[in-house]
Amino acid sequence: MKLITAVIKPHRLDEVKAALQAFGVHGLTVTEASGYGRQRGHTEVYRGAEYTVDLVPKVRVEILVEDSDADQLVEVVVKAARTGKIGDGKVWSVPVDTAVRVRTGERGPDAL
Amino acid sequence: MSPEEVLSSTNIAYVVICAAMVMLMTPGLAFFYGGMVRVKSALNMLMMSFISLGIVSILWVLYGFSLTFSDTSSSPIIGNLDYLGLQDITVDQGEQIAFIVFQLMFAILTPALMSGALADRVKFGSWALFVVLWVTVVYFPVAHWVWSPTGWLFEQEVIDFAGGTAVHINAGAGGLAAALVIGKRIGFKKDPMRPHNLPMVLLGAGLLWFGWFGFNAGSALSPSGTAALMALNTQVATGAAIVGWLVYERIRHGAFTTLGAASGAIAGLVAITPSGAHVNPMGAILIGIVAGVACAWAVGLKYKLGYDDSLDVVGVHLVGGLVGTLLVGFLATGGLGGFEQFGKQALGAFSVLAYSFVVTYLIAQLIQRTIGFRATEDEETAGLDLAYHAETGYDFSQSGTAPVSVDSVPVSANAKKVDA
Numbered sequence: 299m300k301l302i303t304a305v306i307k308p309h310r311l312d313e314v315k316a317a318l319q320a321f322g323v324h325g326l327t328v329t330e331a332s333g334y335g336r337q338r339g340h341t342e343v344y345r346g347a348e349y350t351v352d353l354v355p356k357v358r359v360e361i362l363v364e365d366s367d368a369d370q371l372v373e374v375v376v377k378a379a380r381t382g383k384i385g386d387g388k389v390w391s392v393p394v395d396t397a398v399r400v401r402t403g404e405r406g407p408d409a410l
Numbered sequence: 411m412s413p414e415e416v417l418s419s420t421n422i423a424y425v426v427i428c429a430a431m432v433m434l435m436t437p438g439l440a441f442f443y444g445g446m447v448r449v450k451s452a453l454n455m456l457m458m459s460f461i462s463l464g465i466v467s468i469l470w471v472l473y474g475f476s477l478t479f480s481d482t483s484s485s486p487i488i489g490n491l492d493y494l495g496l497q498d499i500t501v502d503q504g505e506q507i508a509f510i511v512f513q514l515m516f517a518i519l520t521p522a523l524m525s526g527a528l529a530d531r532v533k534f535g536s537w538a539l540f541v542v543l544w545v546t547v548v549y550f551p552v553a554h555w556v557w558s559p560t561g562w563l564f565e566q567e568v569i570d571f572a573g574g575t576a577v578h579i580n581a582g583a584g585g586l587a588a589a590l591v592i593g594k595r596i597g598f599k600k601d602p603m604r605p606h607n608l609p610m611v612l613l614g615a616g617l618l619w620f621g622w623f624g625f626n627a628g629s630a631l632s633p634s635g636t637a638a639l640m641a642l643n644t645q646v647a648t649g650a651a652i653v654g655w656l657v658y659e660r661i662r663h664g665a666f667t668t669l670g671a672a673s674g675a676i677a678g679l680v681a682i683t684p685s686g687a688h689v690n691p692m693g694a695i696l697i698g699i700v701a702g703v704a705c706a707w708a709v710g711l712k713y714k715l716g717y718d719d720s721l722d723v724v725g726v727h728l729v730g731g732l733v734g735t736l737l738v739g740f741l742a743t744g745g746l747g748g749f750e751q752f753g754k755q756a757l758g759a760f761s762v763l764a765y766s767f768v769v770t771y772l773i774a775q776l777i778q779r780t781i782g783f784r785a786t787e788d789e790e791t792a793g794l795d796l797a798y799h800a801e802t803g804y805d806f807s808q809s810g811t812a813p814v815s816v817d818s819v820p821v822s823a824n825a826k827k828v829d830a
Contacts, residue, residue, distance in 0.1 A: 342604065343663045345673060345722060346710040349602040 299394040299407065300368040304359045305331060306379040306387040311357050317378035321371065323361055324410070331358040337385030356387060362397055364407050417632075418505055424633045425508035431624025432515035436463055436522050438617030442672070443526050445610030446721050448603060450793025451530045452803040458525035458537055465541050466518040471496050474517055475510050477550040479558055486562035488551045512628060513553075520549050520577045524770075526721030527585030531595050531790050534798040536783045540588070543773045548584060548766055552576050556758070568758030569742060569751070571640065572629035574684025574735040575762040582728025583763045584770035586719060591774035592784050594718035596791060603720075608668050615672035619648060622679045626686055636687050643686035644679065647698035651678025654702025662706075670706065673726060677705035680730030685738035693741040701733045728763070735759045 306314060311328065318326060332353040339352035363371050368391050375389050399409040411419070440459035447455045466474070476493035483490040493499075499507060521541045528537070555561040556568070556576040563575070570576060595603070605611060626644045630637035655674025656666045681701035682694060689697065709725035712718065719725065736759060739752030777783045789797035796802065 343659075343665050343667055344605060344669055345667075345725075346659070346663055346706070347713065348663065349604060351602070351604075 299397055299410070300363055300365055300391045301394045302361045302363060302368065302371055302375065302389065302391045304361075304375045304379060304387065304389040305333065305356050306359065306375075306389075307381065307385060308355055308357045310379045310381065310386075311359070313378040314359060314375055317374050318361065318371070321374050323363070323371070325361075327360045329358045329360075331356045335385070335388070354385070362394060362410055364410065421632045422504045422508045424637075425505070425512050425628060425631055428624035428628025429508070429512040429515050431621045432512065432519065432628065433463075433621070435515070435618050435621035435625065436460070436519050438614050438621055439519065439522055440614070441610050442614030442618060442676070443529065443721055445607040445612075445614060446526075446605040446669070447529050448793075449606040449803060451795055452606060453799050453801055454534065454794035455525070455529055457534065457799060458528075459522040461534075461538055462518045462522040462541055465538060466521065466545055467514060469542065469545060470510075470514045470517055474545065474550055475513070477546075478517075478553045479509075479513065481559075483558075484560050486555070486560055486565065488554050489558065509631065512631075516573060516577060516625070517545055517549055517553070520573075520581050521545055523577070523581035523727055524585040524588060524723060527589040527719045527723040528592055529595070529720035530794065531785050532592060532783055533781075533785050534794070536777050536781055539781070540773065540777055540783070543777075544584065544770065547773065548769050549576075549580065552580050552762055552765065555762070563758045563761070566754055566757060567751075568754050569688055569738050569746070570684045570735065570758060571687040572626045572683045574680070574731045575758050578680045578683060578727040578731030579735065579759055579762050580766045582724050582726075582731055583766040585723035586717065586728065587767045587771040588774045589717055589719050589723075591771060591778055594716075595720060596787065598718045599713060599716075605669060608672075612668060612672050615675050619675055619679060622648075622683075626679075626683055630687070640686045642691060643689060643694035644682055646691050647682035647686065647694040647701070648675050648678035650695045650698025651675060651681065651702035651705075654678075654699040655706040656702075658703045658706040673705065673709070673722070674702045677701045677726050677730040680727055681734030681737070683734060684731070685734045685741070688738055688742040688744070688746065690743055693743070696741065697734055697737050700737065701730050704733050705729050732759055732763075 304314065315326070332355055334352050334354055337354065339350055339354050342349050342351055359375070361371065372389055372391055379389070380386055396405065397409045398405050436459055440456040443459065444452050444456040473491060473494055475496060476491050477489045480489035480492050482492045496510070521544050524544075525537070553576045555563040556570050558564060563570070568575070597603070623641055623644055627637040627641040630640060652671050652674040655670050655677065659670045660666055678698040678701050681697050685697055686694065705726050708729040709722045711725065712722070735755050736752065739755035740747050742751055774783060785794060785797065
């Protein structure tokens with residue numbers, strides 16, 4: 299199994315969700331995150347004081363998948379999340395040892 | 411009812427309603443300031459205003475009204491103690507009582523205004539003591555100077571219809587002095603100190619604006635033509651100041667900010683306060699625009715000069731108060747305006763400024779050197795809400811329960827659980 303993690307622009311979440319559903323992914327976890335890459339942050343002005351806000355809002359999507367689907371799913375996520383502008387985010391995958399469905403106790407690929 | 415009684419009851423109704431509107435300004439100010447600070451000390455900021463409603467109400471009855479407005483005093487400096495405890499007031503003196511409650515709201519608001527200069531870093535108990543000392547030694551005498559018929563600025567014919575000197579210059583100068591004694595917030599000019607809730611700031615500005623009609627038009631003390639003119643000018647100057655601030659900001663910093671609109675409104679309200687009954691609506695527009703631009707410029711001074719007037723009590727109240735108090739010297743209608751009146755206005759403005767600055771500095775030093783005024787570094791860094799109020803302002807945790815230890819569940823609640 300693999301864990302695919304995508305850190306993306308918040309307004310691309312709906313596209314990514316729709317693309318994953320179309321692919322047949324049954325579940326995912328979404329977390330609000332903040333961070334920066336090459337995009338760095340933006341400037342805000344409060345009564346003339348300019349603040350550089352370097353951590354910008356992002357959304358982190360996590361999906362557990364079978365090894366055979368992993369490469370293709372990474373492509374699906376990247377395609378759905380892309381706007382072509384700086385700050386689109388990152389997608390990566392890592393191997394997973396164990397996964398258990400809490401309700402039934404099923405293990406491994408059966409738990410997905 | 412005789413004609414006198416009808417007039418009297420009309421005035422009482424008018425002044426009591428205006429008093430209620432002015433009361434609303436203090437919670438409005440709490441929201442205005444509270445939204446501007448960081449989340450960790452938001453409740454403390456609200457409480458610094460709210461506590462004034464408690465403390466000053468008591469002091470006003472005990473001796474405040476007497477020291478400010480006692481009509482048996484002929485002193486140009488301060489009233490006397492003939493009205494101690496308001497013991498001899500009877501229900502027959504309706505207009506007098508209405509005036510007492512109306513002026514009480516001013517005495518509550520003025521020290522609360524200074525809290526913005528001390529945001530996020532003072533001990534709450536020391537602030538409460540500061541309010542007691544400050545209204546006693548600074549506000550009561552200065553209000554006597556300006557509004558009591560025997561007060562020395564009143565006799566100089568300084569125009570201050572609703573409180574440009576006694577309230578705003580007074581609070582602005584005092585806020586600056588106290589901020590200099592207390593020092594800067596940890597991280598001033600280094601860490602970003604973004605307002606944590608701008609919608610709350612705008613809500614507070616709206617409540618202040620509404621209450622300000624009571625503050626300004628109510629100062630006529632009767633539902634007269636002066637009151638109506640004051641209401642009109644209050645609206646017009648405030649609108650103009652919003653436009654002035656936003657245009658300055660757009661040119662200078664590239665954006666029309668919400669905080670700028672809210673601040674511009676307050677700047678306009680402050681500037682029209684002393685002047686609104688003595689100018690025409692075109693004069694009010696001019697005062698509003700000048701106040702908006704001048705204050706938008708002045709809020710940047712603290713970064714250049716290096717004092718931490720956290721929420722710009724100086725930039726908005728002192729500068730706005732000066733703009734209104736000085737400009738009315740020239741713009742006053744009815745043959746009053748001119749260099750002579752301007753000289754009187756300058757005398758009034760700068761004598762209040764100097765007295766308030768010096769005496770407030772001494773009071774703040776006294777507190778700092780005895781019980782301590784500034785919060786400890788740990789308290790300030792962790793936030794004053796936990797240190798002094800044992801609360802947090804917001805709980806947005808999705809599980810619906812903040813991480814609370816079971817020890818904090820009241821014993822009776824535990825007992826019920828066992829029974830069930």
